[in-house]
Amino acid sequence: MDIRDGFIDSIGNTPLIRLKRASEETGCEILGKAEFLNPGGSIKDRAAWAIVKDAEEKGILKPGGVIVEGTAGNTGIGLALVARARGYRCAIVIPETQSQEKKDMLRLSGAELYEVPAAPYKDPNNYVHYSQRLAQELAGQEPNGVIWANQFDNVANRQGHIETTAQEIWKQTDGKVDGYVSAVGTGGTLAGVSMGLKEHNKNIQIALADPHGAALYSYYKHGELKSEGSSITEGIGQGRITANLKGAVIDEAFRISDETAIPLVFNLFEEEALCLGGSSGVNIAGAIELAKKMGPGHTIVTMLCDLGTRYTSKLYNAEFLKERGLPVPKWVA
Ligand code: PMP
DSSP states (O other): OOOOOHHHHTSSOOOEEEOHHHHHHHTSEEEEEEGGGSTTSBTHHHHHHHHHHHHHHHTOOOTTOEEEEEOSSHHHHHHHHHHHHHTOEEEEEEETTSOHHHHHHHHHTTOEEEEEOOOOTTSTTSHHHHHHHHHHHHHTTOTTOEEEOOTTTOTHHHHHIIIIIHHHHHHHTTTOOOEEEEOOSSSHHHHHHHHHHHHHOTTSEEEEEEETTOSHHHHHHHSOOOOOSOOSOOSOOOSSOOTTTTTOOOOEEEEEOHHHHHHHHHHHHHHHOOOBOHHHHHHHHHHHHHHHHHOTTOEEEEEEOBBGGGGTTTTTOHHHHHHTTOOOOTTTO
């Protein structure tokens, strides 16, 4: 029998899907890890469980305790559902600019939601700092413990990817993986997969796919944190070296524009029936760049982070795309 025991046990062990057009055009095997099939609908279920599991093991969270986090959405959904499955409460701080679909899902999942205006990281009202203060305030009132998940700088996040995501990729490709590419939100995925895969074979090429508006491309290329432009993608685009990124070996970096990434997302839906969010487009564009650099015959893995249904009011909305000067497919108009 092959049975998973509830929500927590259903996280991870996602399939690797061959991306047909990307593979044919590059002569490489381009494989997307189907993270949208996690039970909370995104790659962030892994980080949510890794962080809560770590807090349980350290004894800082007891039944009825509270999990507090600042999140662009997917981590919050993962945390709210992990909280529900394990008997905790969950309070989430989210920038109001994030999609309505994610906010709705957070409320339905039982999260107490705090929407705050979008502000840069150096602003004390930035959602991350706000959530840290909220955790400190609640800590004095809650007898069963409060944790601030702190996904950006809590390395339990990347540890989860070292122990699960990287090992799955190694096994699923029979150790034949040559390259791995993904974008960075917290850096937990990229750093964790890099560390986990390089333990098996240090020659596996690890590449960053950075959207416009993020500062890491220029850091890994030229040693300087510097951003340029902006992006409609959500959940990715980092301006600093988080604790999760520290010490990770990143061999290559590509800067990916929305004009490159978004048509890839639409094309994948039209031709291969996979309806994904914008970060998957940045990842696939990065995988194509790495394939071109490495040459034909290589196996390159990337992440398909979440479903397009989380963005029907934005990425799959004609008005939204037109306002931003992005191409509108006939079937969206
Ligand atoms: N894609 C999406 C849709 C996300 O929500 C996130 C996480 N915020 C990422 C990619 C990036 O993952 P990580 O935080 O591990 O860098």
